[in-house]
Amino acid sequence: MGSGLLLLALETVARAQMKMEMPAASPTPAIRDIRPPLDVFPYPMWMVATAGAVALVVLALVVAGIIRAVRNRPKALPPTAREVALRRLKEAEAVLPRTEPYAFSIQVSDILRQYVSAQYHLHATEQTSPEFLADAAKSPHFTGADKQLLAEFLEHCDLIKFAHVDATGEDSAALLEQAVRFVQGGTV
Secondary structure, three states, X not given: OHHHHHHHHHHHHHHHHHHHHOOOOOOOOOOOOOOOOOOOOOOOHHHHHHHHHHHHHHHHHXXXXXXXXXXXXXXXXXXXXHHHHHHHHHHHHHHHHHOOHHHHHHXXXXXXXXXXXXXXXXXXXXXXXXXXXXXXXXXXXXXXXXXXXXXXXXXXXHXXXXXXXXXXXXXHHHHHHHHHHHHHHOOO
């Protein structure tokens, strides 16, 4: 029995030593190791890449559509020969009181000749008055009244320009009125 007792005594001593070496139980549970981060993004990367590519294609199409719309927008139509002539005659009317009749007759004659050249494709700016009137007489664009008004206008201008007839502001106003009537009444 002696050896059984010795064994028991050794066991008891060993248990007591083990109890002493073991730390006392703490009132809080043991701290666990840090876990890896959780992936909280709900979509897989291939979905994100596809959505980004689609967005870029849509943006490119919108930009291309805007560029095409800007390039194809209707351009403002240039003014007609009649509109240009009437505007220039109105400008001439504004300077009528300050312009000598000689210079005014040249200005109004040039406006009318440029109008006829642009509107009817006659060489009115390069011709003398008789040549211009001869071409106008052959042209189907002018009525008899237009030809008569044009002949009176050119005769009046030539008297002021070449015969140096003394002209007044009233003569200049009459020239302007004839030119405006011709441009407004001329057929297209």
